[in-house]
Amino acid sequence: xxxxxxxxxxxxxxxxxxxxxxxxxxxxxxxxxxxxxxxxxxxxxxxxxxxxxxxxxxxxxxxxxxxxxxxxxxxxxxxxxxxxxxxxxxxxxxxxxxxxxxxxxxxxxxxxxxxxxxxxxxxxxxxxxxxxxxxxxxxxxxxxxxxxxxxxxxxxxxxxxxxxxxxxxxxxxxxxxxxxxxxxxxxxxxxxxxxxxxxxxxxxxxxxxxxxxxxxxxxxxxxxxxxxxxxxxxxxxxxxxxxxxxxxxxxxxxxxxxxxxxxxxxxxxxxxxxxxxxxxxxxx
Amino acid sequence: xxxxxxxxxxxxxxxxxxxxxxxxxxxxxxxxxxxxxxxxxxxxxxxxxxxxxxxxxxxxxxxxxxxxxxxxxxxxxxxxxxxxxxxxxxxxxxxxxxxxxxxxxxxxxxxxxxxxxxxxxxxxxxxxxxxxxxxxxx
Amino acid sequence: xxxxxxxxxxxxxxxxxxxxxxxxxxxxxxxxxxxxxxxxxxxxxxxxxxxxxxxxxxxxxxxxxxxxxxxxxxxxxxxxxxxxxxxxxxxxxxxxxxxxxxxxxxxxx
Numbered sequence: 001x002x003x004x005x006x007x008x009x010x011x012x013x014x015x016x017x018x019x020x021x022x023x024x025x026x027x028x029x030x031x032x033x034x035x036x037x038x039x040x041x042x043x044x045x046x047x048x049x050x051x052x053x054x055x056x057x058x059x060x061x062x063x064x065x066x067x068x069x070x071x072x073x074x075x076x077x078x079x080x081x082x083x084x085x086x087x088x089x090x091x092x093x094x095x096x097x098x099x100x101x102x103x104x105x106x107x108x109x110x111x112x113x114x115x116x117x118x119x120x121x122x123x124x125x126x127x128x129x130x131x132x133x134x135x136x137x138x139x140x141x142x143x144x145x146x147x148x149x150x151x152x153x154x155x156x157x158x159x160x161x162x163x164x165x166x167x168x169x170x171x172x173x174x175x176x177x178x179x180x181x182x183x184x185x186x187x188x189x190x191x192x193x194x195x196x197x198x199x200x201x202x203x204x205x206x207x208x209x210x211x212x213x214x215x216x217x218x219x220x221x222x223x224x225x226x227x228x229x230x231x232x233x234x235x236x237x238x239x240x241x242x243x244x245x246x247x248x249x250x251x252x253x254x255x256x257x258x259x260x261x262x263x264x265x266x267x268x269x270x271x272x273x274x275x276x277x278x279x280x281x282x283x284x
Numbered sequence: 285x286x287x288x289x290x291x292x293x294x295x296x297x298x299x300x301x302x303x304x305x306x307x308x309x310x311x312x313x314x315x316x317x318x319x320x321x322x323x324x325x326x327x328x329x330x331x332x333x334x335x336x337x338x339x340x341x342x343x344x345x346x347x348x349x350x351x352x353x354x355x356x357x358x359x360x361x362x363x364x365x366x367x368x369x370x371x372x373x374x375x376x377x378x379x380x381x382x383x384x385x386x387x388x389x390x391x392x393x394x395x396x397x398x399x400x401x402x403x404x405x406x407x408x409x410x411x412x413x414x415x416x417x418x419x420x421x422x
Numbered sequence: 423x424x425x426x427x428x429x430x431x432x433x434x435x436x437x438x439x440x441x442x443x444x445x446x447x448x449x450x451x452x453x454x455x456x457x458x459x460x461x462x463x464x465x466x467x468x469x470x471x472x473x474x475x476x477x478x479x480x481x482x483x484x485x486x487x488x489x490x491x492x493x494x495x496x497x498x499x500x501x502x503x504x505x506x507x508x509x510x511x512x513x514x515x516x517x518x519x520x521x522x523x524x525x526x527x528x529x530x531x
Binding site for chain 2 (some may be wrong): 430442443444454456457477478481482483484486487488489490491492493494496497498499500501502503505
Binding site for chain 1 (some may be wrong): 336338339340341343344345346367417
């Protein structure tokens, strides 16, 4: 069961910092393409002690950046999405198959899929992320080479698959066979790393809505990943972002696809259970 | 440290050479404006520049220029190593003399627009855009 | 030499005769400014799209001279008057000599 000591500590810390609503954002309502209403604010599940309300990263951006997500043409990720769509029907590997060969129609087969990842895979005996599942299909079903876990082909495919769940609430399972992995992720979230001895919680729970130098800190929710980062001018994979964060604490970071990051991804996703899948989002 | 007379002379030459280097960006901006206006006087009014006060990231800053009745509008990022951004020339089927685009700003600076009006006159407008360098944005 | 350059435009399908419509255009292109350095410290040479034009039935709507300060994946939004049914032609000119085009028809209705 959930370690009560962790929850107590998180609870006390939350009380000490003034729990503000995401006061500094410019708009509260996200409606995409004029008709898709998104949930960007939702009460957290009872297994999340440190925050009472989950806010999407969209809520922390200024209105110019928020506006870039309102319309799929305006969204700078649109070109990467087109590439991902093309990739769906691309034959690759020894079996002469494309994704479409087995899954056929993208929208029909992938609707709701992104919303429940990461999830336990019985055959693998482990929690799989969307990326690890995509690579599993490629190597086991298509006889193709695995893609770089956080590379461009992967983020393009993650983006088009995520689009088929866009708007649906994130709903990852934290109990059952996934529970141990989830506990491991929770422990990582509250562990201080690196020379700077910072945990995820120090910034994203204790100081969400504050500024660290010129960055406006969000809660670090991942419902918007893969995210188009203006800084890099491309889609960024969620574990690539984890790498960056831990590297910024001046620690030796874990690698994308590692067990540690899979556990962390499951836990962080659960902190945002109920928020709409927002990928591909636009972030600084 | 003792310098020989030769070394001292060379150092002095070097120093004056550096002093003679032009201030890069500002000279470029004046040249670009002069090339656009042919040296004519530049007034104000009738030209709108819309840009964010603070750009969370300098890579992609949305800007809009609008000058009803203009023939063309030049957009400059005066603080960039190469200040030129775009020159919009409106054709006979332009629905309005306005356009939006996204530009890169290397640092906090003045974004400037200069419009050539149908009667041959020129107007300009400037707005400062702050560009923040992140903290732990990775 | 830029590869994988793909244009993308948004034009309404129909317009009333004489109506002013809004067009949006995008093209995937790195817009290498000539300011960046590679891993060995050498300047990566400039390689950008330097001009964009939009014409309708042979008449010009807009002609944009583009410089390095335009962001990667150049985006433009502008307006056109639609006197009759016809075809919009969008053209992008690359420093390396390549020319990319896209067209879009519009009906009066």
